[in-house]
Amino acid sequence: DAGVTQSPTHLIKTRGQQVTLRCSPKSGHDTVSWYQQALGQGPQFIFQYYEEEERQRGNFPDRFSGHQFPNYSSELNVNALLLGDSALYLCASSLILNEQFFGPGTRLTVL
Amino acid sequence: AQSVAQPEDQVKVAEGNPLTVKCTYSVSGNPYLFWYVQYPNRGLQFLLKYITGDNLVKGSYGFEAEFNKSQTSFHLKKPSALVSDSALYFCAVRDGNYGQNFVFGPGTRLSVLP
Numbered sequence: 058d059a060g061v062t063q064s065p066t067h068l069i070k071t072r073g074q075q076v077t078l079r080c081s082p083k084s085g086h087d088t089v090s091w092y093q094q095a096l097g098q099g100p101q102f103i104f105q106y107y108e109e110e111e112r113q114r115g116n117f118p119d120r121f122s123g124h125q126f127p128n129y130s131s132e133l134n135v136n137a138l139l140l141g142d143s144a145l146y147l148c149a150s151s152l153i154l155n156e157q158f159f160g161p162g163t164r165l166t167v168l
Numbered sequence: 169a170q171s172v173a174q175p176e177d178q179v180k181v182a183e184g185n186p187l188t189v190k191c192t193y194s195v196s197g198n199p200y201l202f203w204y205v206q207y208p209n210r211g212l213q214f215l216l217k218y219i220t221g222d223n224l225v226k227g228s229y230g231f232e233a234e235f236n237k238s239q240t241s242f243h244l245k246k247p248s249a250l251v252s253d254s255a256l257y258f259c260a261v262r263d264g265n266y267g268q269n270f271v272f273g274p275g276t277r278l279s280v281l282p
Contacts, residue, residue: 061211090269090270092272097275098274098275099172099258099272099273099274099275100212100258100270100272101272102269102270102271105269113269115269147211147212149212149270156202156214156217157202157214157270158214159204159211159212159213159214160211161210161211162210162211164209
């Protein structure tokens with residue numbers, strides 16, 4: 058059983074560009090959450106998707122948007138990239154009330 | 169709003185000694201508490217959780233944690249540390265009465281010395 062997978066592993070972009078990160082949840086999970094982990098910090102909640110809708114959102118600007126597909130996979134889009142968006146982006150999948158399982162992350166570097 | 173504090177940035181213990189990584193939390197509803205471990209350049213791995221029931225929770229790799237409601241704490245423990253336990257440890261809380269997002273602490277770097 059594959060766990061949570063994310064692509065790409067690493068990504069380098071320049072300021073002002075747009076980026077799309079992808080996540081496939083663990084088999085049987087229907088909820089996907091996205092987190093941003095800056096260097097030396099704990100993960101910060103971006104938003105969560107369930108039944109193809111954004112259910113909760115953290116304190117992130119509208120430049121951060123997402124989508125969930127009928128197969129429960131998800132995308133995170135970030136527009137107008139800033140240097141401060143450089144971080145490890147983690148995807149986590151879960152069922153309600155249970156622990157979240159994390160993918161290996163996508164390392165985004167904005168130059 | 170939920171919050172998590174991990175008062176120690178770093179914990180160092182000798183191999184074979186017991187270890188404790190501290191966590192305190194604040195949540196308005198019922199606390200759902202979790203511990204995760206992160207190795208370099210990797211995602212987070214689940215160790216254990218407290219939802220309800222016994223205050224002492226046993227998890228993966230010999231780790232356990234004790235839920236203390238009066239002190240709003242959920243400290244991670246292991247009776248005998250291994251060098252391979254050296255990693256970054258995160259405590260997380262979720263409000264059981266509302267929502268699903270986890271709030272993570274800042275992390276504690278555990279170093280087990282041979």
